[in-house]
Amino acid sequence: MAALNRLVLWNIDHTLVDVGRVTREAYAEAFRHTTGRPLVRLAPTPGRTESEIIFETLAFNDIVTTDDHLPAFMPALARAFEARRADLKAHGRVLPGAREAVAALSRVSGTVQSVLTGSIQAGAVLKLTELGLAGGLDLEVGGYENGVYSKAALLELARSRAGEKYRTRFTESSTVYIADSPRDVQAAHIAGSPIIAVATGSATEAELRSAGAEVVLPTLADTDAVLRSVASLAHG
Missing domain, CATH: 1.10.150 (DNA polymerase; domain 1)
Structure with missing residues (x-):
């Protein structure tokens, strides 16, 4: 392994x-x-x-x-x-390519996947469980809104939790965030990590590039593009 x-x-x-x-x-x-x-x-x-x-x-x-x-x-x-x-x-739906991207990354050796979300943990876990995405993610080590924290602080918390659980050190440069808003781009950079921004929310590709995202994808539908982007940004 x-x-x-x-x-x-x-x-x-x-x-x-x-x-x-x-x-x-x-x-x-x-x-x-x-x-x-x-x-x-x-x-x-x-x-x-x-x-x-x-x-x-x-x-x-x-x-x-x-x-x-x-x-x-x-x-x-x-x-x-x-x-x-x-x-x-x-009434909920998994966005195009999301299920395939999570599954593909779960097969990449040396990779741990979790979440960094502004949602409270109970709501976040329900969404992922009911829509069939929880299996490829370690939800124990995620960053959730359980108090008054910024997303940048939650990213650092998730990185620390993952390191403690897996007895290794996930550095800023070995961590990549995948999200959809300019505020997420800002949070990743405050925490010192690169971000793959996908234009599946309210922000356009141009707005995500302008915010400084290292990689911008229109959607997650191209699984190979997601894998290449993660490999290029998250350096072990």
Whole structure:
């Protein structure tokens, strides 16, 4: 068995899957449970952590935030996603090439795959499990929004967790992030790692290049291109 020397971290929403309808419904339920009011406007989500989305959503809906809102909102959001487990299968979808790319990388010796997401862990694991992507990913070592962390800090946390579990050191240059927004590009670079940006979210290829992504792909549909890009960027 080859030594483990490469860590691939996947963003989830709009990179691997599209579960936008379920996400909005879950947020609406959690918002109503937390504030007693209906959700009128959900904050933009691309590249953001759950805490950022929650605080901005509260502000957009004229809620004066207190220290109690975040610790109440996050478990309510987890319960709302759990209640929509069947909806994730019915209304969510795996984006083109995502399943094939994860499977192909799982066969590349020396490679560990996990996730780096702004989602809370319970919601993230549900999305991947219900849509059949969890098998190729080590979800124990991922970076999730379980507090108020930036994505850059979560990337470093995931790298540290993976190193501890596999008893090796995944450096900045041996870690590659695959995501879909300019904010993800910024987070990767703050954490010192390269990024493969895919134009499957709201950002165009031009916007992702302008943000400084080392590689930009239109989608994940070309599995060979994904493999080549990972090999060229993540140096063991």
